Amino acid sequence: MQTKTLEAGVRHYGNTAIIDLNGEIDGFGEEVLNTAYDEAESQNPESILLNFSHVDYINSTGIALIVSLLSRARKSQKKLYSFGLSDHYVEIFQITRLADFMGIFPDEKSALVAIS
Amino acid sequence: MATFLRSFWHSLVGQDRLEDEATELPPVEIRSPSEIPEVQIAPEDPLIGYFQNASGAVELDKINVNSPGLAALKAAGVKLVVPLISQGELIGLLNLGPRLSEQDYSTDDRKLLNDLATQASPAVRVAQLVRQQQVEARDRERLDQELRVARIIQQTLLPKEVPALEGWHIAAHYQPARAVGGDFYDFLLHADGSLGLFVGDVSDKGVPAALVMATTRSILRTAAERHTSPGKVLERANDLLCPDIPANMFVTCLYALIDPVNRTMCFANAGHNLPYRRSPTEITELRATGMPLGLMPGMQYEEKEASLHPGETVLFFSDGLPEAHNARKEMFGFPRLKELMRGTPADDNLIDYLLSELESFTGPNWEQEDDVTFVTLKCTMIDMIEKPSQNAETGSQAGWRVLADFELASKPGNERQAIERVNQVLKEAKLPEKCRKRLETAVGEATMNAMEHGNKYEEDKPVYIRILTNDQVVSVRITDCGGNQIIPDPDTPDLEAKLDGLQSPRGWGLFLIKNMVDEMNVVSDEKHHTIELIMNLQGDENANQDS
Numbered sequence: 320m321q322t323k324t325l326e327a328g329v330r331h332y333g334n335t336a337i338i339d340l341n342g343e344i345d346g347f348g349e350e351v352l353n354t355a356y357d358e359a360e361s362q363n364p365e366s367i368l369l370n371f372s373h374v375d376y377i378n379s380t381g382i383a384l385i386v387s388l389l390s391r392a393r394k395s396q397k398k399l400y401s402f403g404l405s406d407h408y409v410e411i412f413q414i415t416r417l418a419d420f421m422g423i424f425p426d427e428k429s430a431l432v433a434i435s
Numbered sequence: 436m437a438t439f440l441r442s443f444w445h446s447l448v449g450q451d452r453l454e455d456e457a458t459e460l461p462p463v464e465i466r467s468p469s470e471i472p473e474v475q476i477a478p479e480d481p482l483i484g485y486f487q488n489a490s491g492a493v494e495l496d497k498i499n500v501n502s503p504g505l506a507a508l509k510a511a512g513v514k515l516v517v518p519l520i521s522q523g524e525l526i527g528l529l530n531l532g533p534r535l536s537e538q539d540y541s542t543d544d545r546k547l548l549n550d551l552a553t554q555a556s557p558a559v560r561v562a563q564l565v566r567q568q569q570v571e572a573r574d575r576e577r578l579d580q581e582l583r584v585a586r587i588i589q590q591t592l593l594p595k596e597v598p599a600l601e602g603w604h605i606a607a608h609y610q611p612a613r614a615v616g617g618d619f620y621d622f623l624l625h626a627d628g629s630l631g632l633f634v635g636d637v638s639d640k641g642v643p644a645a646l647v648m649a650t651t652r653s654i655l656r657t658a659a660e661r662h663t664s665p666g667k668v669l670e671r672a673n674d675l676l677c678p679d680i681p682a683n684m685f686v687t688c689l690y691a692l693i694d695p696v697n698r699t700m701c702f703a704n705a706g707h708n709l710p711y712r713r714s715p716t717e718i719t720e721l722r723a724t725g726m727p728l729g730l731m732p733g734m735q736y737e738e739k740e741a742s743l744h745p746g747e748t749v750l751f752f753s754d755g756l757p758e759a760h761n762a763r764k765e766m767f768g769f770p771r772l773k774e775l776m777r778g779t780p781a782d783d784n785l786i787d788y789l790l791s792e793l794e795s796f797t798g799p800n801w802e803q804e805d806d807v808t809f810v811t812l813k814c815t816m817i818d819m820i821e822k823p824s825q826n827a828e829t830g831s832q833a834g835w836r837v838l839a840d841f842e843l844a845s846k847p848g849n850e851r852q853a854i855e856r857v858n859q860v861l862k863e864a865k866l867p868e869k870c871r872k873r874l875e876t877a878v879g880e881a882t883m884n885a886m887e888h889g890n891k892y893e894e895d896k897p898v899y900i901r902i903l904t905n906d907q908v909v910s911v912r913i914t915d916c917g918g919n920q921i922i923p924d925p926d927t928p929d930l931e932a933k934l935d936g937l938q939s940p941r942g943w944g945l946f947l948i949k950n951m952v953d954e955m956n957v958v959s960d961e962k963h964h965t966i967e968l969i970m971n972l973q974g975d976e977n978a979n980q981d982s
Contacts, residue, residue: 345848346847347847347848376851376879378850378876378879378880378883379880379883379941379943379944379947380883380941382943382947383939383940383941383942383943384940386930386933386934386940387940389934390933390934390935390936390940393934405872406869407869407872407873407876411876411947414947414950415928415930415943415946415947416930417930419930420930420934
């Protein structure tokens, strides 16, 4: 199985920052994820969207990283959303109750419409 | 007379000493000039003793001994014989026909001949010894060359490497004697994943044994490719070998067919040493009866089956070890071998240990009498959950089939390999996509836990994974080396506390596993810890929907 190290890019739309994630979210992706979040937060957006469209693996360590991001967002009173999760990871976000604290949208368009 | 003597000189230097043991010496051959036919005197002929004790030239007409050699000499026209004596030993004869002058040999003639014999004897003896050494050197060279050929034949046909089977450790050792016996072993991997193993010994040594070994190996491989029953394989090999094997030669051979997944070994034995199985508590012989190959056609071979449990080792061996002798002529023996196996620590390399014990037993400068060959087969996988799960849906413990056994090093990221292997093995299983994804997550999390918490990410501590099915559920059993650990209950993590920084954001693994599978079981002993993941196969799309 070919594994893909996490890569991340940040886009800004007005008061919204989108973090495009590509690869696998596990312990190896911590630095990439935190750096991308720092960059997204640097322009003080109201909302930050995590784009999971190109993420095909998230393990429990990855869940913990997302919990950390959510914790940071709550402390800085920013809203964290996600879109592009596969059905399997939507289920995991529901089981872990992450879905109770961050909005989950099927795609970028629906997410931007909803938060605007 | 000079020509006559030269002719005898040549004949004499080409001869072995006459005084050697009569039973081992060839007949004395006396060459004569062209007009005198060859005369042979047998070593046991009393004439030899007569000449040994004679003092100088002897007229044949004056000898009164009942001797075939005497008659032959006379018939050849010999009148006078001068024994050639060196250091008190008769080394040849100087045979003379009638004097050309037709007069009898004079006293001066005899004196001349005796002087000649006295002076010539040492030179003749030296020439004989030189020639003898040359012959022996040629014989040694020829023998060495034969042994080189035998060794090349044998070593070319022995496997260059042992097969690698997951969950098994196989080792082999072949140590030829100088005379090169006919030991052999061979492995044959079958398409169904089973492993054929031959060990055998040809009754002779040198080139003949090597050639029979080569033929036997070829016959056995062909038979094993056509038959799945070890008894039938030996039966077929015996029938093919019988017409062609040289008289008085035979081959002992054991053929075992190993099912590495179900850990069974079916075997038949054509007169070879019984293999020893070592379990933690005892050494047992794996007995099956049958005649050696090549003795008699139409033989049938008993077939037996043995289960091999984790940690057990089977030792296959040839005569070289148990029949080795030390300087006091004591034999190594089978009881000693059994006792050594019993005393070997389970983790030690058994072959190295036995070789070291053999060396201690025989001492230095041991001239190895026979080939020493070992093959060991050790089941290295561990038992994960001895008692199959009490699945609520099936209520049955019977009918489990092992689909795969494998192990992974405890290295961060290796959980992805576990997921991939499970997916490959269950490719054809009736698992809905949703359940498959859940199982992927559960396998990944359980493997990570095993590597991190059970094995502390120590790479030499593997994680063992076994996949089973009973056609109603699949079971994935993941075992680490961290026994006696308390496994916490998979409580629901307190997300609010984590978000508020009151708890670590981690701690999701066991909770995820529990919620991804239809059933989760945990078993620990003093050495290992196993988690079993059960998924229903009937395609229940609603499984865990309410979790």
